[in-house]
Amino acid sequence: MKKIMAFTAVLFAALYTFAQSLSIESVCADLSRNRITKGDFVQEKTLSKTGKTLRSNGKFIFSTEGIVWSTEKPFPSTLVLGEDYMVQIGADGSRKVTDAKGNDAFKSVSSTLLALFSNDVSKLGQNFKLVFSAGADNTWTVSLEPKDKTVASVMSSIVLNGKSSSVSSEISEIILNEAKGGAVLYRFMNQSHPKELTTDEKACFNNR
Template sequence: MKRKFFVGVCAVFMAVYAAAQSVTFDLVCENLAKHPNMTGNFTQVKTIKAVNRSLKSNGTFIFSLEGIMWKTEKPFPSSLAVGMTTVIQTKADGTQTVIDASSNQIFTSISTTLSSMFSGNAEGLSENFNVSFSSSGNLWTAVLTPKDSVVAAVLTSLSVSGTATASFAELDSIVMTEASGDTITYSFTDQKYPKELTADEKACFTAK
């Protein structure tokens, strides 16, 4: 009886170990691509190295193949929609500023990176970043270092992490490290995966 119990426990541990070992960056991207739209809440913490100060904000977000939208609720209402070609900043009074996305290397990099991940394009990411992937149990982390010297002069690394199984993956946090040493950390909660964005959500990516 004891022997059977021991063999059973060993089998369970071996199965868990095998599942953990099977989680790869390609698999994570493949499973994220099953949900091209992700919405939820975010908390952002920006740490400014020079003055040893942290700034915190929170709100809601949208990740889609159209781009990323950050709708900040605290400490001050605003929104930032980052598409493939434009960045739309909207103040609390509705005033919008539209700029060329190429002028903001950090947000352009995160937008194209997440779009690639959510479209399952791990190979495309490897063309633009050196990818260091690790996993432990159902936790995974991918550290992406830009190959382009222009991007690297602004953004030294982009770390994305979350949870995963053989058939499901979720993005839980992003850490951007700037060349200055400053970091921006996003933590995500209450993630949802709608098949379609609402008309209002789609409108966030179009300038008025």
């Protein structure tokens, strides 16, 4: 019994020490070790005026080339985000390219996610007031409040929740809090880290 109690004490001490060592720098470093993260997402958008929640789901890709949201329900569509551009791909394959110039809120969200997966903590600090907190169960939260007044007039904060182990970190959800009171929640499941994109996935970033 004493051996079991001693082992339990050592285990909890190790977990506590690991949680204490978590930081935005360590989380970004973990996330950047995987060039590609793929999985399923659920999006819930809460409308500020009515409180109604709109739900959609599909598959996502986070990569060093950009981000892909492939919505499957309620209607199929694909959204490709780069740091300075957005491509909307319809179910029929039609493409609409939008430049990020003049859309500070869009550019802010895109650059934030790309910075996280590129281990560029300094860029996050340039654009946001950053607060990082870690839980005893190895969960963590990053709260990002935009410094730019134009962005803040549209989006009050971005909150990222995730979990880390001794070998990796994963983002479990992202919450975009709108300045007018609405919010968009993304939940991520079934994450994997392939070494290469498929031919179809690479095509999403081509022919902008």
